[in-house]
């Protein structure tokens with residue numbers, strides 16, 4: 001039996017509602033995955049995530065390798081046990097992070113040498129070492145190590161990075177197969193590994209199967225995207241596909257067009273994950289173009305800056321007009337913040353630098369996106385996605401972009 005089976009249950013043009021099985025449970029798609037970069041969705045307890053209906057969350061290989069160390073997490077039984085989340089997890093490979101370390105990294109065909117943003121220590125990421133890290137973390141879905149470039153890169157730069165990413169994908173696959181076949185344990189890259197308390201450590205390392213997702217790159221160049229998708233499919237029968245390098249400064253119509261191009265090149269019976277895209281209007285537009293999974297730090301990062309998604313558009317709770325506003329953040333929201341607290345109270349917490357203010361806004365924003373995708377699923381199942389998405393975008397004050 002395939003532990004990562006994806007079944008499309010309803011279709012509405014290119015949009016689909018499906019179920020994605022993993023060793024830690026099922027994800028109903030389309031779905032928004034909250035980002036827990038450092039093994040925590042900032043300010044939210046896993047209980048909060050469960051209550052709002054979140055099914056799958058993210059961790060990040062770069063950050064967790066540097067701190068607290070992927071081998072420490074492995075010795076605590078893997079990321080699920082370490083952070084107390086027993087549902088599905090996806091780890092990003094850290095490609096985005098190491099390539100963002102402008103001036104602190106050198107790229108070669110072998111991999112990337114970089115200095116830690118924490119203490120300046122030197123590290124090397126190769127497709128092989130990243131697979132070892134992601135194996136130690138033990139997420140259900142692991143992303144390949146890819147060559148990430150700035151959003152406005154010219155075609156030659158985008159081609160070079162995309163082709164390298166495909167070569168690195170082949171190396172990731174070979175290494176993961178070696179690790180899953182019980183190859184030698186990865187080299188210990190942590191010196192002075194601390195003695196762990198208690199007598200039960202190390203817990204058994206995670207041993208469930210992991211799904212490796214390739215990442216389709218190619219910037220905003222249609223031909224490169226098509227070429228990347230085809231080369232990736234020649235390399236294997238993948239359990240799902242990442243779509244990378246979007247929402248990085250390109251115009252929205254370019255992003256939506258690329259999604260339509262990629263949609264035509266990927267198998268319809270595998271989940272597609274649009275990486276790092278989390279604004280509500282983008283989720284709705286991408287669902288209409290066949291995307292199943294999303295993640296973004298936007299809901300928690302914006303929440304910490306005082307911004308809340310609402311059904312009528314975005315609001316900033318710091319504005320003076322909310323000082324005496326008795327309404328919840330969003331009258332249409334049933335999150336535990338909106339069920340209990342007024343805008344006036346949340347604004348008071350925020351302007352007083354009270355931790356609860358950050359937490360309530362983050363909780364509301366993540367809930368908002370989880371629920372948005374649940375509503376999209378319901379609309380697909382009911383055959384009303386087109387009307388639902390138009391109404392939703394109009395109320396959110398966004399003009400719908402016609403599909404090609």
Ligand SMILES: [Zn+2]
Nearest residue numbers: 333335338364
């Ligand atoms: Zn709410």
